[in-house]
Amino acid sequence: MTRLQRASVILSLGMRLKESGSWTGETHIQKSTYFLETLLGVPTDFKFILYKHGPFSFDLREFLTYMESEDFVKWVSQPPYGPSLKQGELGKELTEQFGEVSGKYASQIDFVAKKLARKNVAELERVATALYVTVEEEVSGNRRVQRIKELKPHIDQSYIESALHELDQMMKESKPLHIE
Numbered sequence: 001m002t003r004l005q006r007a008s009v010i011l012s013l014g015m016r017l018k019e020s021g022s023w024t025g026e027t028h029i030q031k032s033t034y035f036l037e038t039l040l041g042v043p044t045d046f047k048f049i050l051y052k053h054g055p056f057s058f059d060l061r062e063f064l065t066y067m068e069s070e071d072f073v074k075w076v077s078q079p080p081y082g083p084s085l086k087q088g089e090l091g092k093e094l095t096e097q098f099g100e101v102s103g104k105y106a107s108q109i110d111f112v113a114k115k116l117a118r119k120n121v122a123e124l125e126r127v128a129t130a131l132y133v134t135v136e137e138e139v140s141g142n143r144r145v146q147r148i149k150e151l152k153p154h155i156d157q158s159y160i161e162s163a164l165h166e167l168d169q170m171m172k173e174s175k176p177l178h179i180e
Helices: 003-019 026-038 058-069 090-103 105-114 121-136 141-153 158-177
Strands: 049-051 054-056 074-078 081-089
Touching: 003 026, 003 058, 003 074, 003 081, 003 090, 003 105, 026 058, 026 081, 049 121, 054 121, 054 158, 058 074, 074 141, 090 105, 090 141, 105 141, 105 158, 121 158, 141 158
Parallel strands: none
Antiparallel strands: 049 054, 074 081
């Protein structure tokens, strides 16, 4: 995927999140992109690490800065909340020129937006960390609860169990959408 194609996918994801009721701050973009790539196989090619609030990509943060510098997106601050992603002046042109790529992944983008758009930051952290532990660390069964508790001791066990249950359901529902 070229840089502009990737930008088209990220912009489409951001706009779909917003349409689905998301604030569309950086946390939603980060976690949603992680789900697109890790759960659904969309080749965004961002490297994610487990960070303060779950999986995070410094590459994606830098890419969002690039997208802003090209005026594909802009961040709009609306106190008392953090910045929210909006389409920039050249976002429409990007979509027109490279929309076939984001269109190719429309089902995956819609799935992620539907599942994550209305979650708050704490909920995103829990379910994204559950995905990270399950896929990246290849932890299974009840060991996942223990591993998440080790990584995120501030999260109550009942919330961890709930996030894992939700993730397991998402994994079942996403199988037909996964790109090999």
